Amino acid sequence: MDHYKDIIKESGAKLTKPRLMVLEALYSQERPISLSDIADICFEIDFASVYRTIKLFDELGILQTINIGDKKPKYELETKKSHHHHIICSECGRIEKIDLCILPEIQKLTKFKIVNHSMEFIGICPDCNTGK
Amino acid sequence: MDHYKDIIKESGAKLTKPRLMVLEALYSQERPISLSDIADICFEIDFASVYRTIKLFDELGILQTINIGDKKPKYELETKKSHHHHIICSECGRIEKIDLCILPEIQKLTKFKIVNHSMEFIGICPDCNTGK
DNA sequence: GATCAAATGCAAACTACTTGCAATTAGGGT
DNA sequence: ACCCTAATTGCAAGTAGTTTGCATTTGATC
The missing domain is CATH 3.30.1490.190 (Ferric-uptake regulator, C-terminal dimerisarion domain)
Structure with a gap:
């Protein structure tokens, strides 16, 4: 968890409450989840912020995006140990x-x-x- | 080409001008193309009909759908010989x-x-x- | 050629995503 | 601990791509 926080800080981005909550939501998940899943979990955060946070995490390379069929993309934290x-x-x-x-x-x-x-x-x- | 027409007829669906044009558009293509690509090629056909035709072709299993990243899905005719x-x-x-x-x-x-x-x-x- | 369910075109609705902007906030300097 | 400022947020509106309802048209059977 600290690993991800470090990456965010080192990029120059601020460690804000929305970002911590989205990170926590992803971290506590066993399976990839969609933007709206995250927005549901982090219900006090605006959807636009969830969207921009995921975009940031993706740019920082701490995210893996899964596109299944025609459904919404799902996301999970990238872990160096298990590519799958x-x-x-x-x-x-x-x-x-x-x-x-x-x-x-x-x-x-x-x-x-x-x-x-x-x-x-x-x-x-x-x-x-x-x-x- | 007749192979695809047969599949459409045998399903009970009518062999209409829009369907033939979409089939022709897909058939003449070397690469997968998107809905709007097809609509551009078949410019006299309404987009909704292109959409419903692709949906039909997909249900008939004569179509392969390619989802690349977050871009629009692309389609190509399924050929038994070359799975790729x-x-x-x-x-x-x-x-x-x-x-x-x-x-x-x-x-x-x-x-x-x-x-x-x-x-x-x-x-x-x-x-x-x-x-x- | 008449019949009629199926298919089409049109226009509007819908979903998911994306963006502009004023208000808010994290975090470095003092 | 407080101020400052640029980064970030929430809100609301915009956009892209897809999906649907319905009146009109059409392919295929008789």
């Missing part, structure tokens, strides 16, 4: 982590210098799949 | 195909029954990378 992707249940919305990533293989295949990537899977989780 | 993904240049928007896919490996790793997936990469293409 996600699979989401199309029935109940449950999200699980996936540890496999082929970024290095793709980088070998292309002449592009890869700066970002997303790998998301949509499926039916075991609970929702029973009785089919 | 994409890398897009963050500078000029150029899109290239990537043939590697780890869907089978992921399916082995998860208890979810995977029904859909996306793997998109964002990078800087060789042309845009020169002079840096």
Whole structure:
């Protein structure tokens, strides 16, 4: 947690109440959450501030953005230890982590210098799949 | 081309002028295109009809949707022969195909029954990378 | 060619995001 | 601890992209 606060301070940005609350909301979450999820949790903070805070966190590189299908983007704090992707249940919305990533293989295949990537899977989780 | 027309007819949907034009627009394209791209090409068709046509094509499973970052979704016709993904240049928007896919490996790793997936990469293409 | 459910065009509604600006606040200097 | 100032916030309005209701039109069957 202090790690993230340090990054914010070192960037020159102020450590304001809205920013601390959004950070706390992300930090306490097991799964990626959307802007409106954060706004719901931090109900005393204006949506515009949540929006700008997420934009800031993204620029500071402490955020991972997950785009699943046509739904709203979801966010989670970047942790250096575990790079991972996600699979989401199309029935109940449950999200699980996936540890496999082929970024290095793709980088070998292309002449592009890869700066970002997303790998998301949509499926039916075991609970929702029973009785089919 | 007739393959797609057959799928549309067999679904019970009518083979109307707007649908044929959208199909033609997608068919003649080398790269995925957005709703507004299609609307620009098929300028005599109302945007709402383009929208509903794409929705229909998607339901019929003849479409692949590509979501790259926070930009508009792009669409291309599904071809059974070549399953692939994409890398897009963050500078000029150029899109290239990537043939590697780890869907089978992921399916082995998860208890979810995977029904859909996306793997998109964002990078800087060789042309845009020169002079840096 | 007549029939009619399906599809279209139009216009308005909606959702999610984005921005301008006056009021507020964090944090360095004193 | 208080002042100062630029950074940040809340508010409200704007924007982009998508979605929908409904009267009119049209493709496909008879």
